[in-house]
Amino acid sequence: MxxxxxxxxxxxxxxxxxxxxxxxxxxxxxxxxxxxxxxxNEKENDVRKIAWNYIPKSEIPHIVGSWKDAKVYKRPLRQFNMKQVYIVSFPTNENPSLGDYAIYIDINTKKFLGIGLRD
Structure with a gap:
């Protein structure tokens, strides 16, 4: 056709x-x-604010910027039985070999889990 x-x-x-x-x-x-x-982004901002409240007062002067400048990662961590957690990383003006200041937050409950070790 x-x-x-x-x-x-x-x-x-x-x-x-x-x-x-x-x-x-x-x-x-x-x-x-x-x-x-x-x-x-809204969830990340909420997590940043929560983590900011757990930074010791003695460390706040070393944080570069404010809570808004933190980076949020979702990773499984060995110390939490490979459970996915938020890692909120705050840049610091201290010795670079120490690394950023990290706060661990539970993904589901948004509760504080701990502070990352700095060498």
């Missing part, structure tokens, strides 16, 4: 409609990803 000139025009409309649908799916996917990322 051969398509007439009208069939060629219809095919162009079908291709155009498919391109529009694909662009819409891409756009919706980007919006959803952005919303998920902002939710994650």
């Amino acid at each position: 051969r398509l007439s000139i009208g069939g060629v025009i219809i095919r162009k409309y079908v291709v155009f409609a498919l391109v529009i649908v694909m662009v819409l799916f891409l756009f919706v996917g980007l919006i959803s990803k952005k919303e998920a990322h902002s939710i994650s």
